[in-house]
Amino acid sequence: MPHRESTSAPATPAAAVGSPLALHGGLLAVQLLFSSFHVSAKFVLAEIDPLALACLRVLFVTPVLVALAWRHDRKLPGLRDLPWLALLGALGVFGNQVLFITGLSHTTATNAAILMPAIPVFAAAIGALFGIDRIGPRRLLGIGLAVAGALAVLDPTHFSMADEQTLGNLLVLANTFLYAGFLVLQRPVLERLPWRTVIAGSFAFGSIGVLAMGGGDLAAVDAATVSAAVWWAVAVALLATLGGYALNTWAVRRSSPTLVAAYTTLQPLTSAGLAALLLGESMGAHAALGLVLIAGGLWLVSRPRRVARD
Numbered sequence: 001m002p003h004r005e006s007t008s009a010p011a012t013p014a015a016a017v018g019s020p021l022a023l024h025g026g027l028l029a030v031q032l033l034f035s036s037f038h039v040s041a042k043f044v045l046a047e048i049d050p051l052a053l054a055c056l057r058v059l060f061v062t063p064v065l066v067a068l069a070w071r072h073d074r075k076l077p078g079l080r081d082l083p084w085l086a087l088l089g090a091l092g093v094f095g096n097q098v099l100f101i102t103g104l105s106h107t108t109a110t111n112a113a114i115l116m117p118a119i120p121v122f123a124a125a126i127g128a129l130f131g132i133d134r135i136g137p138r139r140l141l142g143i144g145l146a147v148a149g150a151l152a153v154l155d156p157t158h159f160s161m162a163d164e165q166t167l168g169n170l171l172v173l174a175n176t177f178l179y180a181g182f183l184v185l186q187r188p189v190l191e192r193l194p195w196r197t198v199i200a201g202s203f204a205f206g207s208i209g210v211l212a213m214g215g216g217d218l219a220a221v222d223a224a225t226v227s228a229a230v231w232w233a234v235a236v237a238l239l240a241t242l243g244g245y246a247l248n249t250w251a252v253r254r255s256s257p258t259l260v261a262a263y264t265t266l267q268p269l270t271s272a273g274l275a276a277l278l279l280g281e282s283m284g285a286h287a288a289l290g291l292v293l294i295a296g297g298l299w300l301v302s303r304p305r306r307v308a309r310d
Contacts, residue, residue: 023254024302027263030247035270037240043233050101051214052221053237058093058207060238062200065246069200077193077201084189085201092182092245093206098213099175107160107168113268114159115172117150122180123261132187133258142300143262149293150265152286153272184257186249199249255302262301265294 044053069075077085104112120143127133161169182202189198211218251260269291 019254020302023251026247027251027260028266030244030251030260031263031266031270033240033244033247035267035273037237037244038267038271040233040236040240043230044237047226047230048221048234049214049217050105051098051210052217053234054097054101054210055214055218056234057097057238057241058203058210061242061245062203062207064242065196065200065203068246069194069196073194073197075194075197077197081189081193081201084185085198086205088182088186088189088198088202089204089206090209091178091185093203094209094213095178096175096182097206097210099171099178103168103171103175105168107165107172110154110158111160111165111169112172113271114151114154114156115169116176116267117147117154117265118173118176119180119183119264120146120258120261122177123184123257126181126184127257130184132184133256135258138303139258139301142297142302143258144297145300146262146265146294146297149290149295149297150268151290152293153268153290155286180261183248183252183261186252187257190249190253195249195253196246199246202249203245259298259301262298265297269294 041053048056100112124133124135124140124143128135186198186202193201248260269287272287
């Protein structure tokens with residue numbers, strides 16, 4: 001890890017102190033964006049291979065992020081930052097996308113959704129291990145409540161441990177660990193580089209692996225046979241990827257990886273809400289319990305410290 005002069009958690013940037021509404025609004029928008037990706041992917045994957053979709057994501061998002069970073073930051077990463085950006089790209093772009101898509105093809109969507117609340121648990125552990133984020137009893141309780149709320153929405157009794165799904169379950173779980181690492185390890189790099197440059201550099205490196213894995217699948221897509229509705233769904237998925245990743249990195253810079261990771265527990269609710277609105281699926285009464293638990297957990301995680309010790 002980059003050298004840190006103190007073992008205490010990094011101070012919250014001043015920009016975050018005066019704009020809590022913008023921060024929480026941005027994090028809520030992230031969950032809505034990623035949930036819209038999940039809903040649109042249901043249409044896309046009916047006609048386009050998953051790895052081909054992953055390639056489309058990086059082919060669209062990477063040049064846009066690079067252009068935005070250059071326009072606003074005009075800063076090239078130094079040589080010592082390149083390995084860290086490559087690591088972030090391997091974790092959050094290549095590993096996150098390929099492991100999730102591959103794992104989903106070997107397990108059920110329900111299993112994958114139930115495993116996703118592991119992200120804030122892993123993020124808290126990684127942050128504490130490397131001294132990047134301080135995790136005290138209050139934050140641990142908040143993470144526990146948020147995870148419990150997500151599981152209340154998802155109903156973990158539906159989790160399947162069939163032998164043929166073991167590989168997929170492990171790959172999705174590995175994906176949650178890598179994405180948590182991506183969120184946490186951004187923080188030291190964000191102390192040296194602007195957030196746009198960090199996420200653009202991450203995609204520039206991560207897209208290499210994605211294209212190497214899925215380039216053949218993308219080349220095999222016959223664009224003429226893909227329906228117009230699916231191309232519209234692809235557009236939604238690409239914009240959701242761009243906005244979700246960019247806002248998440250912006251939020252890590254202005255708050256903490258633990259808070260950003262804890263907000264992922266809202267995705268079951270936002271996904272269910274969008275599915276009910278767009279696909280006619282029903283939301284169970286347990287969603288209300290989940291909302292209360294998640295809201296309480298996020299409130300505990302986001303509360304500012306009143307004393308030095310959490």
